[in-house]
Amino acid sequence: MTMTGYRERFAGKVIVVTGAAQGIGRAVALRAADEGARVVLVDRAELARDVAREAGANAASFLADLETYDGALEAMRFAAETFGGIDILINNVGGAIRMRPFEAFEPVQIDAEIRRSLMPTLYGCHAVIPHLLARGGGTIVNVSSNATRGIHRVPYSAAKGGVNAVTQSLAMELAERNIRVVATAPGGTEAPARSIPRNAEGDTKEEKAWMGEVVAQVKQSSFMKRYGSIAEQAAPILFLASDEASYITGSILPVAGGDLG
Structure with missing residues (x-):
């Protein structure tokens, strides 16, 4: 089936996409808008405003630091106030900051990795639940990684x-309330060169x-x-x-060419 066959798949839905300024999040937000969704693009980079304009009249952007709970709370509040509610949250924020053998990580760097790639999802899930319940249910899609191995x-x-773990536990907890978590x-x-570097300090020759x-x-x-x-990642999301x-909840779908992670 061609993409046009999905044109109205999200008609009437409000979707929040985090980390939407570039990469997979950008692709997901643009395609969701193309398929009929009203989309809120959340990022801490100004670039999200440009992507929202590209997505069209049914898209809005919100700048927030999702490594803080207040950032997640305000983002969900903005989405609900802008479009009347939230049906779907796609938690896409995350990404390795540094790559090095474990013994070479400094404690502050370990903390930064957890803050970047776990807390936005944890906070986002918590902040969106009241909005999904107000709609009578909804869906949370978390973007994990096969880099667990x-x-x-x-x-x-x-x-x-x-x-x-959040995905599986929360899916079990919320299934009876008509909320799927996947x-x-x-x-x-493969992605274009990042407009916003993953490591603002730059990589050493060794890194x-x-x-x-x-x-x-x-x-x-x-x-x-x-x-x-990027298209091969956006489509499964x-x-x-x-x-x-x-009829899918609590599942983690590997999208890695056969590597299960």
């Missing part, structure tokens, strides 16, 4: 393992070498021996968000 990213792996676990993904080892491991672990595309996945 991988080298040089142990703190990030721990954070994404936490996302998986996740995808992307593998390595660049460690990153090269990560890339080699990720491709070798994939049955397909390649990275996926939107499937799980849609009513087509109405």
